[in-house]
Amino acid sequence: MKAQWKDASGWVLLVVGLSLAWYGLASANDFVFQQLSLTPNATLIYLPAALRIIYPLVFRSAGVLGIIIGSYFVVQDRVNDGVIDIVSLAIMSGLASLIGIGLFKMLFTTKPGLADLKTVHFFALGSLCAASNAVLLNLYFAMTGRLLQPFDHAMTIFIGDVAGTVIVLSILSFVLTFFISRRRV
Secondary structure (H helix, E strand, O other): OHHHHHHHHHHHHHHHHHHHHHHHHHHHHHHHOHHHEEEOOEEOOOOOHHHHHHHHHHHOHHHHHHHHHHHHHHHHHHOOOOHHHHHHHHHHHHHHHHHHHHHHHHHOOOOOOOOOOOHHHHHHHHHHHHHHHHHHHHHHHHHOOOOOOHHHHHHHHHHHHHHHHHHHHHHHHHHHHHHHHHHHO
């Protein structure tokens, strides 16, 4: 019983930490790239988009829940919509990653642990997650009658998600390469 409690509390702390990291990165993104926003939900560089790939692949269900909870607080800060809209948009953010990763697994053959991913795989993952996010958001805004510029909105989200993913993964690659090379010396 004690071990189960420890595992459950560790899982909850992981979800809280992932949610806070998502919220922090989204807040930093809003501060730095606010001039590149078409709407509160569409910007030309969206750094947390990389976490849509990393979280589910590394942390599985805790990662998806971290995206959803973090997105809830991000959306709540950005728009004055009702709770149903905020919850719907947050769930779609987590769902977009699952759809993108699911499509990737259907299109590409990789090892089960995804340890053999190459640059082209990360580009495909980023593009598929970005496309699923853009489509889900546009569908939602179209169904609620709030989609003003469908093509501009979808392309801004897609470009922003891909650009944000490339930036974050490039920084991570540089940092990991730097620390691994220093460790060998």
